[in-house]
Amino acid sequence: MGIRDIIEGKKQWRAHMARVKALPPDYQIVYKEIQRYIFKVGPIDLLDGPLLSGIVDFFEEGVAADKGVLELLGNDVAAFCDNLMKDSRTFADVYQESISGKPGTAEK
Incomplete structure (x- = not known):
């Protein structure tokens, strides 16, 4: 990953977060909770996939449609x-595989 890729990634993230900030406050709160949950448990391909956007x-x-976020x-x-995330491989899956495998077979 080169410096141009890092800069482009930051631009995309800032544009994404600007869209989030344009949402009503209740949507922003729920989005941040979803983001926190997904970052903690989330899929391995989170940054490459379209999940957050x-x-x-x-x-x-x-x-x-003038609906509330909980609606x-x-x-x-x-x-x-x-x-x-039900069909996505998560970091928890990788961890579980690493501890359930034979000694010395964990991913490095």
Whole structure:
């Protein structure tokens, strides 16, 4: 990864966060909680995939339809996140594989 890739990544992240800041306050709060949860448990390909930008798209559609954030997600935000990541390989999966394998076979 070169310096140009790092700079481009930062530009994309700033543009993404500007979209988040344009959302109503209740959507911003829920997005930040989702982001925190996904960063903690999240899929390995999080930065390469469309997951976070897809959530912002979904939220922007909810705002345009004049719906509350919990109307879109339900009351259990963690279950919503788990459902989004159900088919993705997570860091927890990698860890579980590393401790359940034979000694000396863990990924390096």
